[in-house]
């Protein structure tokens with residue numbers, strides 16, 4: 574059992590009382606996963622859930638590392654892509670966890686991106702009314718966002734992430750080596766959520782990204798720095814408002830529009846992936862804020878210029894295929910979990926790094942804005 578950390582490793586602690594946990598970020602963590610889990614937690618059985626892209630690359634190494642630490646594992650390999658966040662696959666995961674006789678102190682381990690993390694975390698939250706959960710995030714998006722904070726769930730045909738529970742992980746192991754096998758498109762999609770933290774309330778981080786994004790894409794110290802800064806930013810927000818009764822909604826910057834676009838493309842990852850929807854959504858949120866005279870249009874131009882510069886889509890017109898009408902997009906927005914008393918909540922901004930939660934946003938303003946921006 575080798576539990577020696579790399580000199581580059583970073584740790585972010587999420588201080589949530591009895592639900593507190595560590596996020597370890599750095600190279601070589603899959604090989605050390607068994608040792609890290611066994612040194613912190615008691616269970617000796619795991620159900621490892623992964624997808625068909627990640628399994629051939631990293632499943633065996635994880636299973637061996639668990640075995641070396643005395644943790645026996647059952648494995649389940651699911652299809653890759655957003656459509657896997659479904660009731661059908663939730664049943665398959667729950668059944669695998671029960672078949673493997675995972676007890677409450679044993680683990681569900683999610684090895685993969687946010688799709689596998691959200692789905693497996695949901696299963697871990699409901700099987701036996703909650704078993705332990707370890708995240709081994711393998712996409713940039715899952716390392717900077719979805720593995721942290723305990724939001725789990727699946728999509729419904731009525732909208733994105735509409736069925737789920739809060740279930741915090743017990744440990745997050747973000748092995749930065751595995752990002753080298755991620756496609757350029759998926760790396761960019763994850764980067765949208767990194768930029769999001771700057772745009773919420775860290776203007777200096779956004780400026781740092783504008784200057785250093787090429788180093789972040791290249792790997793090495795700048796990448797680890799960006800991941801650790803993102804995890805710390807997310808942890809701070811989650812600790813202040815774990816169940817999104819208020820300020821956690823800031824993490825939804827760009828998501829009200831983005832989620833409507835994901836639903837409008839029927840969660841077809843070949844047309845739009847989550848981070849791309851967030852990129853387009855963040856530009857729309859900045860433009861809408863300018864239209865409401867809350868922010869300067871220059872800020873929206875700056876956001877678009879950076880996201881476009883790294884190769885992300887920033888306009889609805891860039892989504893392949895035909896989009897439904899602005900009215901249909903509004904229907905999806907009406908299902909958003911932030912809606913209160915039928916009134917829309919949006920994350921708007923007064924400028925770069927000055928986002929705020931706006932309740933009671935007039936639906937008529939949003940509709941006419943969407944009609945203006947709609948490509949067809």
Ligand SMILES: NC(=O)c1ccc[n+]([C@@H]2O[C@H](COP(=O)([O-])OP(=O)(O)OC[C@H]3O[C@@H](n4cnc5c(N)ncnc54)[C@H](O)[C@@H]3O)[C@@H](O)[C@H]2O)c1
Nearest residue numbers: 626653686687688711712714715718719724751754755847
């Ligand atoms: N729970 C949360 O707080 C939260 C936060 C943000 C996003 N999300 C959710 O996360 C999902 C998006 O996550 P994602 O972008 O990771 O998508 P994903 O899980 O679909 O992963 C993206 C693609 O990359 C592949 N992949 C993952 N790691 C790889 C690796 N190391 N090498 C090669 N291929 C790899 C996957 O197989 C998949 O094809 C969405 O469903 C979104 O709603 C949840």
Ligand SMILES: O=C(O)C(=O)C[C@@H](O)[C@H](O)[C@H](O)COP(=O)(O)O
Nearest residue numbers: 718722724733734821824825828910
């Ligand atoms: O953790 C959060 O809170 C977030 O909003 C993070 C988002 O990046 C993420 O996409 C989340 O799944 C969206 O949550 P939802 O409640 O809008 O479904």
Ligand SMILES: [Zn+2]
Nearest residue numbers: 766828847851
């Ligand atoms: Zn997101």
